[in-house]
Amino acid sequence: MNAGLLVDLPQLSEAGAEGIGLFRTELQFMIASTMPKGEEQEAFYRNVIKQAAGRPVTFRTLDIGSDKVVPYFQAIKEENPALGWRAIRLALDRPGLLRTQMRALLKAAGGTELKIMIPMVTEVQELRAVRVLLQKEVQHLSKFGHLLPRKLQFGAMLEVPSLLWQLDELMAETDFVSVGSNDLFQFAMAVDRGNARVSDRFDILERPFLRILRDIVRAGQRNNTPVTLCGEMAGKPLSAMALLGLGFRSISMSPAAIGPVKAMLLGLDASALERMMTDALDEKAPKVPMRELLKRFAEEHNIPL
Ligand code: PEP
Numbered sequence: 001m002n003a004g005l006l007v008d009l010p011q012l013s014e015a016g017a018e019g020i021g022l023f024r025t026e027l028q029f030m031i032a033s034t035m036p037k038g039e040e041q042e043a044f045y046r047n048v049i050k051q052a053a054g055r056p057v058t059f060r061t062l063d064i065g066s067d068k069v070v071p072y073f074q075a076i077k078e079e080n081p082a083l084g085w086r087a088i089r090l091a092l093d094r095p096g097l098l099r100t101q102m103r104a105l106l107k108a109a110g111g112t113e114l115k116i117m118i119p120m121v122t123e124v125q126e127l128r129a130v131r132v133l134l135q136k137e138v139q140h141l142s143k144f145g146h147l148l149p150r151k152l153q154f155g156a157m158l159e160v161p162s163l164l165w166q167l168d169e170l171m172a173e174t175d176f177v178s179v180g181s182n183d184l185f186q187f188a189m190a191v192d193r194g195n196a197r198v199s200d201r202f203d204i205l206e207r208p209f210l211r212i213l214r215d216i217v218r219a220g221q222r223n224n225t226p227v228t229l230c231g232e233m234a235g236k237p238l239s240a241m242a243l244l245g246l247g248f249r250s251i252s253m254s255p256a257a258i259g260p261v262k263a264m265l266l267g268l269d270a271s272a273l274e275r276m277m278t279d280a281l282d283e284k285a286p287k288v289p290m291r292e293l294l295k296r297f298a299e300e301h302n303i304p305l
């Protein structure tokens, strides 16, 4: 499931999730009146890990800026904030913030597994720069005798289309990749996700976006890199079904969506769906919209949506 606050944690067992595929760490910063100190962050992450009780948690480093406003962080007027100074861009310019957070995460996960994920990556080079900072924190903690995570996994969110032409380099630099379909769709289609006049104008289930996702899955298979998806499309049974047909085997969503998505999953013949989708996506002159084909498939196979 996706989460970001302690109140979300009890839902892990209630919803039947296998873990947290996206923990949005900026939410804790957004509800605070002052910047949470390193020790506060550490205590918070420790609590999250404890409550997850052995289930994996993927912590996304701060994704602030654009739609994620942190009140005490000096807002800079930007013409296009979604394309502006945010997430990893801000983190690399203010490395103290990122280093404090990574140190808190490393300490909180001492003796257990830690998955760290970097948002809004545009160039693989940015990941290398973050990894250098992470390595420095690991060295610092081990020098002072701190217990380090038993296993550390380093991943990237795929939200910026430029990464689609760096997939092999990206996967060589990461232990896992998670598709942020909310932002990837917004940037691929040039539609503001927060603007109701245009946000529903193009169908996320239409061929262009599904072909993008298929390329990502294939790159994951080619590179032996786990690929998951944590945007809103994973939480709707029909689009979750399409993701399975494309080859995704790990997706995360809001807790309330897990029940309906599981009901869909239990009735699904994924290989039949994959065949149907491969043919439909390879069609040279398609006539029937993908959404229609997917709905028909679900109807014919009695899949609850
Ligand atoms: C996404 O972009 O799909 C995503 C999961 O991140 P957020 O919605 O927090 O931007």
Ligand code: MG
Pocket: 159, 180, 182, 183
């Ligand atoms: Mg995003």
